[in-house]
Amino acid sequence: MIKIPEERELYACLQCGYCRAVCPIYAETGWESNNPRGKLFALKQYANRGPMDRVLRRNPKPGEDYKQRLYQCTSCGACDEVCHVNIKLAHLWEELKEWMLEQGYEPLEAHKAIREKIEKTRNPYGEPTEKRDAWLTDKSVLSANPEVIFFAGCTASYRVGFLGQAVAKILKSANVKFNILGEDEWCCGSPLLRTGQTEPVKKDLAPHNTKAIETRGVKAMVTACAGCYNTIKNDYPKIVGKPTYELYHLTEYLDKLIKSKRLVLKKEADKKSPYLGVKVTYHDPCHLGRHARVFDAPRNVIKAIPGIQMVEMPYNREMAHCCGAGGGYKSAFNYTAENIAAKRVKEAEEVGASFIITSCPFCQVNLNAGAKKIGSKVKTVDIVQVLEQFV
Amino acid sequence: MIDSDIARRSLIKAVRPDRYTESQLERLVTSHDLAPMPKVAALAFKMMPDAVIHPKEAEEVAEVVGIANSWDIPVTPRGGGSWGFGGAVPNNGGVLLDMTSMDAIISFDPEKGIVRVQPGVVWLRLDEWLKRRGYFVPYYPSSAPGATIGGWISTGGVGVGSYKYGAARDNVRSLQIVLPSGRIIDTAHISDSKHPSQFDMTSLFIGAEGSLGIVTAIDLQVYPDPEAFVPASYSFPNMDLAYTALARISEAKLKPYHVAFVDDNYFRFLRAMGRTAPEVGGMVNLVFEGPKAKVDEEVKFFDALMASIGGKRESEEIAQHEWRERSYELRSKKLGTGAVIGEALVPVGQTTAVARETAALVKKMKMNLAVNGYLIDRGTVAFLPFYITDERRWIKSISSLSFVKKFLDISNAHGGRGVGLGLFMANNLRSMRDINTVKLLRKIKYYVDPESRVNGGKTVELATRYGIRVGPRLFRFAMNMLAVLKRLYGRDRYDAPVPGGFPGGEHS
Numbered sequence: 001m002i003k004i005p006e007e008r009e010l011y012a013c014l015q016c017g018y019c020r021a022v023c024p025i026y027a028e029t030g031w032e033s034n035n036p037r038g039k040l041f042a043l044k045q046y047a048n049r050g051p052m053d054r055v056l057r058r059n060p061k062p063g064e065d066y067k068q069r070l071y072q073c074t075s076c077g078a079c080d081e082v083c084h085v086n087i088k089l090a091h092l093w094e095e096l097k098e099w100m101l102e103q104g105y106e107p108l109e110a111h112k113a114i115r116e117k118i119e120k121t122r123n124p125y126g127e128p129t130e131k132r133d134a135w136l137t138d139k140s141v142l143s144a145n146p147e148v149i150f151f152a153g154c155t156a157s158y159r160v161g162f163l164g165q166a167v168a169k170i171l172k173s174a175n176v177k178f179n180i181l182g183e184d185e186w187c188c189g190s191p192l193l194r195t196g197q198t199e200p201v202k203k204d205l206a207p208h209n210t211k212a213i214e215t216r217g218v219k220a221m222v223t224a225c226a227g228c229y230n231t232i233k234n235d236y237p238k239i240v241g242k243p244t245y246e247l248y249h250l251t252e253y254l255d256k257l258i259k260s261k262r263l264v265l266k267k268e269a270d271k272k273s274p275y276l277g278v279k280v281t282y283h284d285p286c287h288l289g290r291h292a293r294v295f296d297a298p299r300n301v302i303k304a305i306p307g308i309q310m311v312e313m314p315y316n317r318e319m320a321h322c323c324g325a326g327g328g329y330k331s332a333f334n335y336t337a338e339n340i341a342a343k344r345v346k347e348a349e350e351v352g353a354s355f356i357i358t359s360c361p362f363c364q365v366n367l368n369a370g371a372k373k374i375g376s377k378v379k380t381v382d383i384v385q386v387l388e389q390f391v
Numbered sequence: 392m393i394d395s396d397i398a399r400r401s402l403i404k405a406v407r408p409d410r411y412t413e414s415q416l417e418r419l420v421t422s423h424d425l426a427p428m429p430k431v432a433a434l435a436f437k438m439m440p441d442a443v444i445h446p447k448e449a450e451e452v453a454e455v456v457g458i459a460n461s462w463d464i465p466v467t468p469r470g471g472g473s474w475g476f477g478g479a480v481p482n483n484g485g486v487l488l489d490m491t492s493m494d495a496i497i498s499f500d501p502e503k504g505i506v507r508v509q510p511g512v513v514w515l516r517l518d519e520w521l522k523r524r525g526y527f528v529p530y531y532p533s534s535a536p537g538a539t540i541g542g543w544i545s546t547g548g549v550g551v552g553s554y555k556y557g558a559a560r561d562n563v564r565s566l567q568i569v570l571p572s573g574r575i576i577d578t579a580h581i582s583d584s585k586h587p588s589q590f591d592m593t594s595l596f597i598g599a600e601g602s603l604g605i606v607t608a609i610d611l612q613v614y615p616d617p618e619a620f621v622p623a624s625y626s627f628p629n630m631d632l633a634y635t636a637l638a639r640i641s642e643a644k645l646k647p648y649h650v651a652f653v654d655d656n657y658f659r660f661l662r663a664m665g666r667t668a669p670e671v672g673g674m675v676n677l678v679f680e681g682p683k684a685k686v687d688e689e690v691k692f693f694d695a696l697m698a699s700i701g702g703k704r705e706s707e708e709i710a711q712h713e714w715r716e717r718s719y720e721l722r723s724k725k726l727g728t729g730a731v732i733g734e735a736l737v738p739v740g741q742t743t744a745v746a747r748e749t750a751a752l753v754k755k756m757k758m759n760l761a762v763n764g765y766l767i768d769r770g771t772v773a774f775l776p777f778y779i780t781d782e783r784r785w786i787k788s789i790s791s792l793s794f795v796k797k798f799l800d801i802s803n804a805h806g807g808r809g810v811g812l813g814l815f816m817a818n819n820l821r822s823m824r825d826i827n828t829v830k831l832l833r834k835i836k837y838y839v840d841p842e843s844r845v846n847g848g849k850t851v852e853l854a855t856r857y858g859i860r861v862g863p864r865l866f867r868f869a870m871n872m873l874a875v876l877k878r879l880y881g882r883d884r885y886d887a888p889v890p891g892g893f894p895g896g897e898h899s
Contacts, residue, residue, distance in 0.1 A: 011782050012725040015425050017473045017537030018718075020491075021513045030410075030445050030492045031417055032472075038420035045419055052430045058415070058439070065416050082536055084718075085725040314523060 009092060010044040012085045013037065019079035019089065024322045024340045025072050025329075033069050036079040036089050042066060043096070067100045071108050074340070075194050075327030077290040081318050090291065093327075097196025110331040111195040119200055122186040123154040133182040135161030141168050143177035148253070149218050149245075150178050151209075151232070153225035154187050155361040163361060166384040167224050167250060173391035174263035178222075184212040190227040190287075193235055195328040206239040214244050224250040224384060226288035226360035227326075233292050249288055251298040251359050251383060258304045265390040267306055273389045274355075275381075276307045281353035283313070283344065283367065283380070284320035285360030298359050298383055305390050313347045321347065323358075325366035341370025348378050356380040393441050393486075398462040402444065402486065405454040410445035410492065417443045421487050425475040426815065427729045427782050429789050436814065437856035438480050440467065440487035447492060449567055449575050449607035456605070457573035459486055459844060466571075466845045468605045470510060470542025473534045475732055477814025478546065478600045482848045483856045488605065490541055496520055497608065504613050505564055505581070510541020510606045515718075517611075527616045529648065529680070530556045536718050541606040546811060547598035549736070551717060553767040555648045555680075556614075560597045567608035568596055571840035581610055595835075600813055601846040603839050619686040622678045622714035623693070625702035626671035630654050630762075633673035634742045636700045640677070641739045641769045643696060645689050649678040649765065651717065654746075656761040660723030660779065669709065675702065676713045720763050720775075727779035727883070729788055733795045734810040735802035736767065737774045748801045749776055756794055756874065757882040773810070774802065780883065787880050793873035796866075817853040818866035 019036035020026055026035035033042060045060040053060060070093060077090035101107060107115065117126040135157055136142075150171065156164040171178050186208050189201030209232075213221055223229050229249040236243065248256075257263035282302060288294045295317045302310050315321045324330065324340025345367055348356045358364055358380060367380035392413060393399045403411045412418075422439040432438070441464070446452045459466045465485030472479050481487060493509035496517065500506075504526065508517060514535035518528045530552040532538045543550070544566075548559020556562065565579040578593040596603055627633040633652055640650055652675045658668035677693055679686045694704055716722075724730035737745050746762065753760040753776075764774045776798060780791045799809040799819055808823045809816055821829055833851045840847065848854025853861045 011729065014721055014724050014730065015423065015472070016534060016721070017471045019537075020471070021516065021537050030489070031412070032420045032443075032489065033414075033416045041420045041423065042416060048430065050430075052433075056430070056433050058419075060415075060419060063416075065414060069416070085722055314519065 007047055009087045010040055010047060012087055013040045013044070014084045015041060016084045018082040018084055022078040022082055022319075024074060024076060024078070024324060025336070027343075028336050028339055029072070033065075034072055036093075039066075039069055039093075062100065062103070064105070067105045070097050070100060071111075071195070071332060072329070073327050074286070074322050074324055074329040074337075076286040076322035078286075078319070078322065081290060094194060094196060098198055099196075101196050107195055107197055108328075108332045111191075111197065111328050114191050114195070114328070114331065115197050115200065118187050118189075118192060118205075122205075123158060124187060124191050125154060125158045127158045129183050132157050132185055133180055135164045136168060136180065137165070138168075141172050142179045144179075145177060146179035146216070146218055147177045148220045148222050149213055149216060150180050151185060151188075151213075151221055151223040151225075151228055152180060153223060153228045153361070156224060157185070160361050160364075163224060163382050163384055166382070166388040169388050170254065170263070170384060170391050174257045176257070176262070179216070179218075181209075181212050181216075185209070186212075188225075188228040188231045189235070190231040191328055191331075193231060194326070201235070202239050206236050210236060210240045210243065218245055220246040220248060220253075222248045222250050222253045224359065224382070226285035226292070227362065229294075230287035230291045249292065249294050249297065249359070251288075251301050252294060254387065255297040255300045258301060263391065265305055265387075275305075275386050275389070277309075278354035279309050279311045279352045280355040280357050280386075281311050281313050281348050281351055282316070283323065283348075283356045283358040283363060284317060285358055285363045286320070286322050286326050288359055289320055290318060298357075301383060301387065302357060305386065308386075311351045311353060313351055313353075315347065323363040323366045324370070325362040330362070330366055337366055338369045338373050341366040342374045342376075343370075345371045345374065345376045345378050345380075349376060353378060355386075357383050357386055359383045393462075393464065395462055398458060398464065399442075401458045402442065402455060405458060406444055406446055406451050410447070411442060413442045418487075421469060421472070421489060422480065424472045424477060424479050426477065426731070427788070428477075428480075429785050431785075431789070435855045436477075436480070436482040437484040438482070439484060440481045441484045443487045443489055445489050445492035449569055452488060452569045452605055452607055453573045453575050455486060455488065456569055456571065456845065460571075460573060460842075463842070463844070465847060466605075468541075468601045468846065470539035470545070471513065471534070471537050472542075473537050474542065474546055474811060474813065476811035476816050478811065478846070478849060479542065480814055482814055482854060483858075490605070491539060493541075493607065499524065501526070504615070505610050506613050507608060507610050508540055509608060510539060510544075512540050514538055514540060514543065521613055522616060525616050526613050528611065528613050530559070530562055533718050533720060540609055540611070544597055544609060545599065545601050545606060549767045549773060549810070551765070552649050554650050554765070555646055558767065560594050562612040563593055563597060564610040564612055566593055566596050566606055566610075568604040569607055570604045571845040575607070576604075600811075600850045602836055602850040605845065617680040617682075619683040620678070620680045621686055621690055622676065622710040623690060624705040624710040624713050625675045625677070625697040626669060626705055627673045627675065627700070627702050629672040630746060631743055632701050633675050634746065636675050636697060636702055637742060637766060637772060638739050639696060639700060640675075640693070641766060643692070645692050647677045647689060647693065648680040649676075651676045651713075651763065651765040653720075653763040654761060656759065657720075657723075657763055660726055660759075660761050664723055664726055666722070669705070674705075674713065676710070678714060721777060723761070723779060727781050729780040729782035730777050731780060731792060731795060732775060732777040733798040734773065734775050735799055735807045736810060737772050737802050737805060737807035739766070739770055739772055741805035741807065742772050742774065745774060745802055745805050745807065749798055752794070752797055752801065753778070756791070756797075756877050757880065758791065758794060758877075759883050774807070778883070787877070790873045790877035790880065793870045793877060796870040797874055812850045814849045814853070817849050817851070818861065818863045820851060821863045
């Protein structure tokens, strides 16, 4: 018998198939082995391998095809929400990926490349460490005595610097004293944890980032990236223990600032803003919503914008459909990831939205790619891109 | 494996290469349904298909069936795979048609309230789709988040909302079927839907468990979304009173939308898992829907009726929770790693007797059992006992399966009948229907499917992978032996203690 993590969970699975009906990958491929129920059933057979299998002339054991199925997952966690017997499935998939690598299987090529880059340059893009804070052109906004650290994340640092700049502008307008970690900010480790490559995160990334934050003596840290937030909130405590600082996703922090009237949004609607006079909708990033349970804060922030017309898509909050980018899926299976995004864009079209507002750079990139694929005019923007027009 | 390369190539051509597979992984994961069948069962039934196919259209299904006929390949249609009687499990390999790939909502006529769907559409998805258009589907299986429309219809289709809106056969206006010959038929003319003036064959295929053909499209009657929708829960000090309540509800002049119940052990199981559950003798959950004034009147009427029997109206929070949990009745499976469900339709007046005899059987077999169920019409209760077992202890687990047969014998003795036949309970047909009816049903099967190729060896007969037919006597003997074996074993226990234990103090 093979020793499998969370073996009891395998037996608890009822095979009801509720997870099948919400799995975005299954919706694309249709193969039973692609959905959570199928993966669990196969695993149970592997765990139970015995003499009877020889009699039946079958040899159920995990192979390359099973590994592929484990990696064909966006880590969206929709299966968690509907599980009849409350199996922590999203967590289980990550453990199983790690377990497969321990059995001697190789990570997918795209994920292996990410690990190599992170180990070399501390970011998944292979960009120079010294350029980590290049996104912030005006360093005068930084405070030597900050009340909060802004953890920009690799994507805002190297690929979509305008997001970081928007955050800086918003925090400045609320008179928030903030600073950044600069070269001391390393990848949070999310791309590695989601792909079963946990070692560098446990050994280097989590301890380093935690030390970098804690030695600055700040009371709070804020990040605008859903992936970073989920990792630091849910994974870091298991690796480095309880943090000494308060962690906020940017939308939570902004919600607080708006409620305490530190951040005052323009009462006079900016007529030039493309976000006014049209409907906008909010897409819950899986890592911020289902994984980190932040649903209200981004909605509160959007609704606080004077004149904004917010509509919900039918599948929202806990049951929001995935954009298709998470869990390392887009980097390995871009074609299907964009198909999943295109479906989400169509949902926005159905409620008449011109813009999808989100709070995750990966969702933004993939939803825009999905829209392009189907020729949709719906544009996806980050919540800070909208908000910066009203401060 | 499909032996003939020509057959394989023909099947691939019938669909597309990316919708055909012989991968061991895919065949493995489609070789089961909800029932935790032990591996040893594969000695009798070749449950792993030789190939899995994803059809998209009826014409593709017809072509696959035609090729299967030419090459003598068994065909098994599979929907959500969430039933527990093996109806969607191959008994002799062959081709498995995974019908979930046919999941399109084809058309909707709001004027007639008729929606045409492919069989792989999931019930909950259809309801969500309709709600966005001001309609709803008021009848569905409790497994609606995972069950497919084609699958449920093939099982007979009684469930949530059947009390007011009837079963599937009351709401299916027409079916498109691929017959075992490969021909495509429509069972009724849709324009005659509500008042058929022609020969309507729809009912013949509902509950046939895929033995007479493969459902490829369904015309369903749906309804405007109601103005008011109110769940109400009533607790009772014991199940005798709760069963009395069911009888009184069924005689009442007013009719709730849905009438469900759970017993005290159901809540005990949940508490053993660390969940919060009411400490009551039993619970009757009513749901009302319709115009607000009518719903108000019904709530008032049933409040008084339940109070007169000793029922206490629980908070709205509990009622809403019980309603939300209607699709999650087996949460306690986690307690013991395995769960087996029995299901029988029992005359309302016989519910207490069936419950008492079932409890005695459970005590004799040293098991723990919880019961839930619902009224499906004024005369009938769907009685669903389930027990928690431990799959890892396979002899004990297999011997426990005999409970289902023994329970069905009890319900049959009280004028009840089992709900499913499929593969595992096919031999129960003889104890539910008279011999002439059974013979006719078999004749119909062999008429449309002379070689018993489409879902053969099930429902009206039981055949093993070697083609050997197992009769009711052998089946009964085997089940009786397993029941004896179960009694020789110790009492069922769980990893977690059950607070308060079980009646009679049998269990830890």
